Amino acid sequence: MLRALEIRDILIIDRLDLAFQPGLNVLTGETGAGKSILLDALGFVLGWRGRAELVRAGAAQGEVIAEFQLTPDHPARAVLEDAGLDAGAELILRRVNGTDGRKTAWVNDRRCSGEVLRRLSDTLVELHGQHDDRGLLNPRGHRALLDDYAGAVEERRAVRDAWAARTESRARLEAAEAALEEVRAEEDFLRFAVKELDDLAPGAEEEAALDAQRRRMQGAERIRADIARAHAALTDGAEAAMGDAGRWLDGVAQQGEGALDGAIAALDRAMVELGEAVGGVESCLDGLTFDQHALEETEERLFAIRALARKHNVAADALPALRDTLSGKLDALDRGADDLDNLRQAVAAADIAYDGAAEALSAVRRAAAERLDAAVSAELAPLKMERAVFRTEIATAPDGPEGRDAVTFTVATNPGAPSGPLNRIASGGELSRFLLALKVCLTERDSGVTMIFDEIDRGVGGATADAVGRRLAQLAAGGQVLVVTHSPQVAALGAHHWRVEKSVADEVTTSTVVALDPAAREAEIARMLAGDTVTDEARAAARALLAG
Template identity: 75%
Template sequence: MLRALEIHDILIIDRLALDFRPGLNVLTGETGAGKSILLDALGFVLGWRGRAELVRQGAEQGEVTAVFDLPEGHPALAVLDEAGLPASRELILRRMNSADGRKTGWVNDRRASGEVLRRLSDTLVELHGQHDDRGLLDPRGHRAILDAYGGLEAERQAVRDAWRARAAADKALEAARLSLDAARAEEEFLRHAVAELRKLAPEPGEEADLDARRRMMQGAERIREDIAQASAALGYDGAEGAMANALRWLEGASDKAGGRLDPAISALTRAMAELDEAARGVADCLDALDFDPHELENTEERLFAIRGLARKHQVAPDDLAQFASDLGARLDALDHGAVEIGALEQASRKAAAAYDAAADALTAARRAAAKRLDAAVAAELAPLKMERAVFATEFETAPDGPDGRDTVTFAVATNPGAPSGPLNKIASGGELSRFLLALKVCLNQAQGGGVTMIFDEIDRGVGGATADAVGRRLRALAEGGQVLVVTHSPQVAARGGHHWRVEKSVRGDTTLSTVIPLLAEAREDEIARMLSGDTVTDEARAAARALLAG
């Protein structure tokens, strides 16, 4: 609900503060008094595109602040959360327009773009009037309006889910076909390369192992003779025999040496153990260097084969095994591609059939809702003195999409036998106003309201009983919510729960507009003025009292 609107230095308004209330809020005043300026100011703070120059002449900048009360779960809270803006039950929008044209907006004292303001406005306010191109008069929104009226969210969600599933199935099928076509284009290469790689069967890390083995074998002959001589020198005919003899001789003499040889015998014993370990290590090395000459040839052949294939396919030798696996997978896809594509084609057909069923169900539900809507609008048109007019929801087939395959347009015929056409092109000013009101009453009953509705001279061109019927419907529409109406009709003004008069005055060389809240007696005077003009007669006052009492 719009709770407050403050305007500073906008057009012919210097300072103005309005406190709006729930129910039907009525603004009246003479033509040119500035009623439309209030709507321009509200549209400005909501980010709507309107007049280019709003700043009052002589002022450096203009500013508008709007305060809304948000019930729990209001859609505006989700917009705030998505935009990263602070959210509370009170929403304060403020926007400034400098004299040089720069516009700056705030939401709850945080800077915000015009786009964020417009997204918020879609959840806060609906403007309805003869020049309304944002709501009911925009054919692009008629399908969504019908869906909301019919409560078709579940059917729409089913279509969206089926659309996504169909798109995913079609994408998978197309990818498989492209992959198969690419594989067929390189089939000869794949078969030759896979056969060659599978025959070689390279392993990760094998190239480094083969290179190390090759180097060892190439150097084995050069070092084997030295290692063999060292082995002989360590053996029984060398150091081992000499040390064994020395140990035997010392042990034989130790009994007569009085223990003086014991440390030498112990040291020699340890030395022989170390000597034995060294001899075993040298022997192991000799065994490792003992290889078949053909082994070196085979090692070199495999090493060169791995390196050659790696260069041929422009991959690192260690990546050759994975490359072979990848080529094998592509060849397997080629060999089994027809089977896979057949399965994907079946899945695509199944997804398409599911989408067709969901879209057909949504179309049927829309047509049923359209019949109810057409009947409801017809019932509303009769009290508005348009019982001979025809309202019809028309369908055309649209390309398949996530919201189904229907184009929905609200069409009207103002008289029996007259051709029907789009709502915004067939009806005259007064007729259009009543069509919009009847439609909005029906939609509001189905949707339960939730936004502040503004009607800008929607009663233009009607009077008498018809204007009274318009007023009564506006009052009913405002029950449990909030409606603002700018009107020249006394019958409509009399139905308001809260009434303001917009006045224009001249101070020196400056024209200013102001808004005055009207209580009982002042309200009677205003409605009498609307009935009789500048001169308010007793008869006009009596008629005003009758309207207010009715």
């Protein structure tokens, strides 16, 4: 509910503070007094697209602040949460327009974008009038309005879920078909490449091992001859000489009376060390012994692995993983037909589920359309449009998350006349009454939205205007309605009444809004009845209207 509206330096408004109330709030005044400016200012703070230049002449900037009261379950809370903004019992919107055209907005003292304001406005305010393209005159919203009237919450949820499941199943099928087609296009290559990899069967670290083995074999040819000569020198020369020396010393050791004991012990130790050296050299010679054919085989396999890696543009160690990947594609190709059959069956099941949910929702809509047509027809009679025919047309639309129905509210103003969209068939006054009748039927509970009717009573008077006013009061019961009106019958039924006035001082025109007490209200309604000259009869008629 709109609690307050503060306007500073907007068009011809200098400073204006308004405190609105629940129920039917009526704004009246002479033509050109500035009633439309109030709506311009409210639309500005709500982010609506309107006039480009709003700043009052001579002012540095224009500013509008709107305060709304939110119920605990108000839909604006979800918008605030999505935008990361705090949501309390009060919602304060503030927007500033500079003379350079720049616009800045705040929500509860937090900067926000115009898009957030517009999303909030959809949950806060409904504007209805002859030129309203955001509400009842917009066919794009008729289906949602019918669904709300039908209470089709569960049916709509079922359709959305079925649509999501169908979309997902079709996407999986399309992806599988595309992947299979891609694999089929390279089937010959895959089968050849996998066979080639299987035939070679490279190991993950085999390339490094083969390279090290090859280098050892190549090095062995260069050093084995020297090591063999060293072995011969140790075994044929040094070992024999040391053996001879040992025997000679042992033969004379006794005569040497211990003088040779140290030398003989050292020689024994040297023989042991010499034996270990010979054993090490022999072991090395054994390790360097290889078949030349083995070197050729090692080089041939090493070069084959490296060539295959270059062919597939991968590291040699990645060849086993590549083989698994390519083999997996072949497996997918081989089982692809079965997978596609399963996916097609899933799509068919999802189609059936969607068809059932969509048809159930369509049935609910058709039944609700009949009820709505009857309800609107009942409302049209008191509005002096008993010969008009309102019809909710439901046509087939492409499948979607909201079903397969296109909903349009149409009207034929006279029996036998062709029906068409509201804003194309009905005249100004007729259109206003159609909108009011439709809104009365569609609004069954307080949604927390402030409804604004801009001169919806244009072109009607007398009993018809009274019927319009009573229906506006009915809409306002338990909620809030703002109506800009020139009808005294409508104004008399308001719970709260403001008069918009325009004045000129020092060649400067300003507009203001005055809250009317009972006496002033009687005078205003008398003016609306009589014009410039208010007679006693007009005052008496005003009192009668106010008395109900």
